[in-house]
Amino acid sequence: MPETHTEPTDGLDPADPWTDLPEPDSAPVPRIVLRDMEPQERRSRLEELGHWLRWLVEVNPEARASVPACWHRHEDVIEVLLALQIGWVRSYTRPSAGRDTAEADWLITANTLLPTIRRAKCANGHADPAARPWGGPDEETLRRWLEEPGGLGTREREHPSPALAADLSTDEQPL
DSSP states (O other): OOOOOOOOOTTOOTTOTTTTSOOOOOSOOOOOOGGGSOHHHHHHHHHHHHHHHHHHHHHOHHHHHHSOTTGGGOHHHHHHHHHHHHHHHHHHHOOOTTOTTHHHHHHHHHHHHGGGGOOGGGTTSOOOOOOOOOOSOOHHHHHHHHTSTTSTTTOOOOOSSHHHHHHHTOOOOOO
16 A cells, blocks of 8 residues: 655645635724714615625525515614624634634524524514613613622622632643
8 A cells, every 4th residue: 555645735734725816805804883874874784784685684594484585674684684694604704813703603693693582473474672771770870870889880899719710811731
């Protein structure tokens, strides 16, 4: 049986799935905060989301079952869909070292999040969500509470598992 011999490949690992890919564009994927966008930019972003979503619903059974036809009328649904879209862009178009399962991770995330956007009330047409008045404290009440002595806002640092935290923060490699 002949002996197999491989030549060095100038530091490239032939088993590395990203070896033959060009370096990804170094420009970061933008963070999206819809409410902080100018109206024209927001409309453009939502149109792009709609285009991507049509594709997603075609190829992903969970998306087909979960995304309501009136997705564009539910801001909470839009936020989940935008997060999935940006995650998809990062996973599929910007390979990076240490993310060998990025696409599979995205699919797991998508199939976990998509069921959360189902809207039973919209099954036969759009239904506006019920008004949810904020029942929490106003900013001044919260600020006063955070400044109370001994409360969560003023309590000294104390890790609940100091020995474990110390072990995990050392530079020593485990045996």
